Amino acid sequence: MRPDKRNTNDIRVTHTALGQLHRADGSGRYQFGDSSVLCGIYGPAAIGLRDEKLDRAVIEVSFSAAHGKSTTRERLHERLLRSTFETAILSALHPRTGIRITCQTLCDDGAVLATSINATMLALMDAGIPLRSVITAVSCMVDKEGEVFLDPTALELKEAQSTHTFAFDNVSGGVVSCESTGVFTEEEYESCYDICKQGSDAIERFLRHALQKKLEKQSGLDFGKS
């Protein structure tokens, strides 16, 4: 039994919001329980001559934590986010431009990386940037007894032997990026993969629903239930 009465393969209550920012070209907010990340996107827009690439759009990511000075952990998250979304964005359609992604953690209660990947995905969809596929992420942890828990909170993470974050692609169904820390066996890693795969399917439905609701509101049409 978990402290918040969830099953081991349950994700926390999820909340999504699209287009809350007025200045940004696209924005998304994603919440896993108390963990919440806001993402804003500008672009594709002109960038400095020195930075532009002739054959594709340059993707710039900045990530900041909920409080405190920025550390190497934030730089690592930026790198992970950039390489994850470089595979999803059809950047060749907008050569010599830049797409700027900014993630701001509002509340940190574990699984911030997965939350920010999902928030960025929402923002990209809101900004209308051409994508190859939809990417969804979820984390899990393995405790000292070898039991796997999906979407751990900060409290649960204190007991973690290893933590894993997987980002899945909805077209091929494969893993786009994964980050693991701690000590774990091959079997544990495989069970983490399975449990995260199930979780990510649920998240994909959430994202689809959020976008559908927004489009229905904008167009006044009913797209039916998916």
Added chain:
Amino acid sequence: MVRETEPIANNERAFVKNVILEGLRVDNRSAHDVRTVKINFGSQWGHSEVQLGKTRVAATVSCEMVRPSPAQPTEGIIQFSTEFSPMASPSIESGRLSEEEVLISRLLEKALKRSRAIDTEGLCIVAGEKVWAVRVDIRVLDHNGNVLDCACIAAVAALQHFRRPDVTVVGEEVTIHSLDERSPIPLSIFHIPICVTFAFFSNGERQVVDPSLLEEQIQEGDMTFVINIHRELCTLSKAGGIPIEGSQILHCANIAAIKAAEITELIKAANMESQTRKEKKKESKRE
């Protein structure tokens, strides 16, 4: 990104100015109306998100135990850090401080720290050994004019919402009780300073409260009052712009006092609502 704030057409400039001369405003407010204030609190202590019209600022308060400075062994430490997130506006680049950012963070620090709004002596645990260091992180998320007033509301709301863990001191030993173990303690706040910004037009003849981004770009000068509910002026800032007569400053100060009282009530109401919601949640958890 190269994209700067878009230049405003001469026609639009003239339109905004004429409208203000007639005592109206482009966004259908009257000269002394503040945009709608929305205050949201996070599920954790000391987290607020405030919308002033389309401007949005988030503030987070955190604390840790540190050794006090030798000069003030019985006083806790309060730190403010204001950052413009690159999502706030296309002209903001991460890692590079803009002039506006410096100006706003300095003014906020003056308004909240130098006015001694928060009791720093109450943050002392063991004199000369251990004190609380409270950190307020203010992040501007959406820049649509008058960031300062919005940031001030966010910071004040977060500070009022914040609870620090309880501690017991037995001899030399200090025990920190977790938030579930003992009910956490709010900061003791002496008074609530509120920023009210005015923008001046047509040689100082007209003034408007809470300028929007468009008005900010066209204004001929601005002035910020930091004032509390007791009508005490904490900070007054007029950094350049057109010269203003003394009587007009007094007139503005009176308006600022009324606006500050209104905003203080709004923050109080939002805080009460969040408190009752939290208690309800706790009760339902127990069941």
